[in-house]
Amino acid sequence: MSRVYNFSAGPAALPEPVLRKAAAEMLDWCGSGQSVMEMSHRGPDYMSIHAQAQQDLRDLLNIPDSYKILFLQGGGTTQFEMVPINLLRGKGKADYVITGEWSKRAAQEARAFCQVNVVADSANAKGQHTFVPKQSDWKLKKDAAYVHVCTNETLGGVEYHWTPDTGKVPLVADMSSHILSKQIDVSKYGLIYAGAQKNIGPAGLVLVIVREDLIGHAVPTPPPMFNYKVHADHDSMLNTPPTYSIYMAGLVFQWLKQQGGVAEMEKRNIQKANLLYDALDRLPFYSTKVNKGDRSRMNVPFTLPDARLDEAFLAGAKERGMVQLKGHRLIGGMRASIYNAMPLSGVETLVAYLNEFAQKNG
Structure with missing residues (x-):
């Protein structure tokens, strides 16, 4: 497994x-x-x-x-x-x-x-x-x-x-x-x-x-x-x-x-967050509402252009080994939480899927 x-x-x-x-x-x-x-x-x-x-x-x-x-x-x-x-x-x-x-x-x-x-x-x-x-x-x-x-x-x-x-x-x-x-x-x-x-x-x-x-x-x-x-x-x-x-x-x-303590984790978290936000900013298919200077490195909410695509997005993510991307019930959309335990490869996999889904449905 x-x-x-x-x-x-x-x-x-x-x-x-x-x-x-x-x-x-x-x-x-x-x-x-x-x-x-x-x-x-x-x-x-x-x-x-x-x-x-x-x-x-x-x-x-x-x-x-x-x-x-x-x-x-x-x-x-x-x-x-x-x-x-x-x-x-x-x-x-x-x-x-x-x-x-x-x-x-x-x-x-x-x-x-x-x-x-x-x-x-x-x-x-x-x-x-x-x-x-x-x-x-x-x-x-x-x-x-x-x-x-x-x-x-x-x-x-x-x-x-x-x-x-x-x-x-x-x-x-x-x-x-x-x-x-x-x-x-x-x-x-x-x-x-x-x-x-x-x-x-x-x-x-x-x-x-x-x-x-x-x-x-x-x-x-x-x-x-x-x-x-x-x-x-x-x-x-x-x-x-x-x-x-x-x-x-x-x-x-x-x-x-x-791993090298909190200083090392901060470097990794900056790298992961930048990779994900850069993809979301580059693809007009997705929207993020938080001001750039106040964006969380841990919790990254974003929306698709049509909420009717949400279920298809989540199903495709699951097929590719990614789960729990559904946004909070009070806000909707998607949310990727990329805490210390999330490896860089997980964010890379998500970014590749963001590109793929936007190209297919944009």
């Missing part, structure tokens, strides 16, 4: 070497006679996996010692509530920048806990988001508890290629769909969170990287499971953590190190 090129936005493709290693260790992890799935999360075998995953992530992103790394459950959307619960710190306002569906949903969820100031919103008259507003246009509030951004919008394919400067107000970023795809300066952020199922590992895990001085000031009597300080004090083991998802994420971190 040959593996397909999986362009899913999430759960997304994993590096084949990672899957093969996990398969080899499925029944017997390192001579322990048991699967990672079966281990006690308090036992020395799993504890070593947990600690190594944390250290490898810290190494990959050069995370300062003043930041805590949390491995939590609930996915990125749970952080829409955990962020205001933990970071308001007695303040009643928070700033949100809206660049797509996920930042919009984060703002909606936060309204249950504080006054949300939408300091910039890139939506056009049709409600579409095709660019990142310039920071000079943001109406930031000096008394805000934090500024929240989604630095890569998975649905619409809008990505920040710069880091906002919010001064003394902590910057909070949802990086679910592009973390580890490019180099970042963690010290510029108060908190970063990312669901694992796009660029890290299987679903069921969310990473939180939070500056230590920001935790311990949650709203009065928060549920322990929603309190960063409690999770930090228990080393992400307040309850049974998603052990197998953490193990898989750890294998991905090791694979990234073997």
Whole structure:
């Protein structure tokens, strides 16, 4: 059986070497006679996996010692509530920048806990988001508890290629769909969170990287499971953590190190994205709506000239070993997600098909 090129936005493709290693260790992890799935999360075998995953992530992103790394459950959307619960710190306002569906949903969820100031919103008259507003246009509030951004919008394919400067107000970023795809300066952020199922590992895990001085000031009597300080004090083991998802994420971190780290992945991702966007720009048969300077390197949405061609396009792609190219139901069209695990050959195969389909149907 040959593996397909999986362009899913999430759960997304994993590096084949990672899957093969996990398969080899499925029944017997390192001579322990048991699967990672079966281990006690308090036992020395799993504890070593947990600690190594944390250290490898810290190494990959050069995370300062003043930041805590949390491995939590609930996915990125749970952080829409955990962020205001933990970071308001007695303040009643928070700033949100809206660049797509996920930042919009984060703002909606936060309204249950504080006054949300939408300091910039890139939506056009049709409600579409095709660019990142310039920071000079943001109406930031000096008394805000934090500024929240989604630095890569998975649905619409809008990505920040710069880091906002919010001064003394902590910057909070949802990086679910592009973390580890490019180099970042963690010290510029108060908190970063990312669901694992796009660029890290299987679903069921969310990473939180939070500056230590920001935790311990949650709203009065928060549920322990929603309190960063409690999770930090228990080393992400307040309850049974998603052990197998953490193990898989750890294998991905090791694979990234073997590839040359985040800097090398950024070079590859730029190459893949340029190849795909160049083809879409060259072929008038396809349309892309996102401003060129704000295009995502991870999620590439595009449309055909007639939606009636969509099913034929998807069927032809499947025949050529490419799956999950259908766009999100809220946007339609097509979307190619080309995360770290997508090899250059997958993008080359897609580009060849784009040319073929346009020539046949144009």
